[in-house]
Amino acid sequence: MPVSEPLASSVIATDNTTAQYVTQSLRSRAQGARQGQVTLPSYFYTGDEILQLELQAIFDKEWICIGRSDEVPEAGDYVTTQVLNEPLILLRDEQGDLQVLSNVCRHRCMKVADGSGKKARGFTCPYHAWSYDLKGKLIAAPRMKEDGFKMVDHDLAQVRFEQWQGFVYVNLDGKAEPLAPRLTGLDTILANYHTDQMLHHFSQEDVWHCNWKALVENFMEGYHLNCVHPQTLRPITPTSRAKKLPDGPGYTAYAANYNQGYEARKFKHEDLSGEEANRSSLFCVYPSHIASQSPHLLVYMAIQPLTSSSLKVRWGMSIRSLDMVGQGMDALEALWTRVNAEDKAKLEGLQATYSSRHAQAGPLAPEDLEGTIKDFHRYLARMLEH
Numbered sequence: 001m002p003v004s005e006p007l008a009s010s011v012i013a014t015d016n017t018t019a020q021y022v023t024q025s026l027r028s029r030a031q032g033a034r035q036g037q038v039t040l041p042s043y044f045y046t047g048d049e050i051l052q053l054e055l056q057a058i059f060d061k062e063w064i065c066i067g068r069s070d071e072v073p074e075a076g077d078y079v080t081t082q083v084l085n086e087p088l089i090l091l092r093d094e095q096g097d098l099q100v101l102s103n104v105c106r107h108r109c110m111k112v113a114d115g116s117g118k119k120a121r122g123f124t125c126p127y128h129a130w131s132y133d134l135k136g137k138l139i140a141a142p143r144m145k146e147d148g149f150k151m152v153d154h155d156l157a158q159v160r161f162e163q164w165q166g167f168v169y170v171n172l173d174g175k176a177e178p179l180a181p182r183l184t185g186l187d188t189i190l191a192n193y194h195t196d197q198m199l200h201h202f203s204q205e206d207v208w209h210c211n212w213k214a215l216v217e218n219f220m221e222g223y224h225l226n227c228v229h230p231q232t233l234r235p236i237t238p239t240s241r242a243k244k245l246p247d248g249p250g251y252t253a254y255a256a257n258y259n260q261g262y263e264a265r266k267f268k269h270e271d272l273s274g275e276e277a278n279r280s281s282l283f284c285v286y287p288s289h290i291a292s293q294s295p296h297l298l299v300y301m302a303i304q305p306l307t308s309s310s311l312k313v314r315w316g317m318s319i320r321s322l323d324m325v326g327q328g329m330d331a332l333e334a335l336w337t338r339v340n341a342e343d344k345a346k347l348e349g350l351q352a353t354y355s356s357r358h359a360q361a362g363p364l365a366p367e368d369l370e371g372t373i374k375d376f377h378r379y380l381a382r383m384l385e386h
């Protein structure tokens, strides 16, 4: 182990010492030799102080994925969601442009929209009927005749967002550097899959009772595939064929290569090379957007912490062709539902043992199997050091 680790109990002492121990521990991992890398100490997955650091230093400042832009394909289509404490509306306005609005009424803070909808002309708050148009402009405020009240002062807040490869990300503090420049290497990996053209099939939100980092790490390593998914993924993407891909400032990635002889995908894009057509390319856009791009299917998870031991995940599937509906999509949905259940069971079990006094940092497997975890820890170090 590169440095002596603080005991979990001493880490909970004060905010300052927590930050110091966290950064010391992460820095040692970021700078450590390739051989002998170790996992994070278990208190990283259980400590409320560490979660508070992550919320302030990462989730408030970074680009957080909220879904796909074609979930709202036409003017007036909208979906509501929430990132940390911020209720949001993702919608398409009358000009066909995407908008992300704060879903908090400027009168007394009621949510102005719920669920999702199509062809809305605007939003009317259910409390006192203030109405907003699709750009968030206040257009009606019944009986508001007070001197000095000006409609123009009370529009819904617009939330900074960016689109990349068909995904939509928000930046809550509004100060992040643009997202796309740090993902150019990942654009190269995904170019022939044409991820931006994948078609929305479904998305839903779930709660998992584990730390958010544990799900990111689990999704991004191929070491567990044989063991956790013996009947679902092992026949397709066995552990032995996992291969690390180059990482970049905003992401890490690996190739889950298909078993030799595994049936080629019918609905693949014609631009794919033979190598690309015979693998799923798994990637993480830091901090918490993970996805598997295969020739015919895009499966993604947009994760955010709820507590140190629970998370909310919005996960979905996009497809290469609408012809896939009715031609095997039921089986693909069932496969991924089962894969997720297999991972969830393991991660929720893991969360329970993280509190043991014997839960200590262990060695990471070789680069092709768990190198992505090391990349992720480097990113955490960069963000939490400041």
Ligand code: FES
Pocket: 105, 106, 107, 108, 109, 110, 125, 126, 127, 128, 129, 130
């Ligand atoms: S809280 Fe929305 S109109 Fe009063």
Ligand SMILES: [Fe+2]
Pocket: 218, 219, 224, 225, 228, 229, 339, 343
């Ligand atoms: Fe898994």
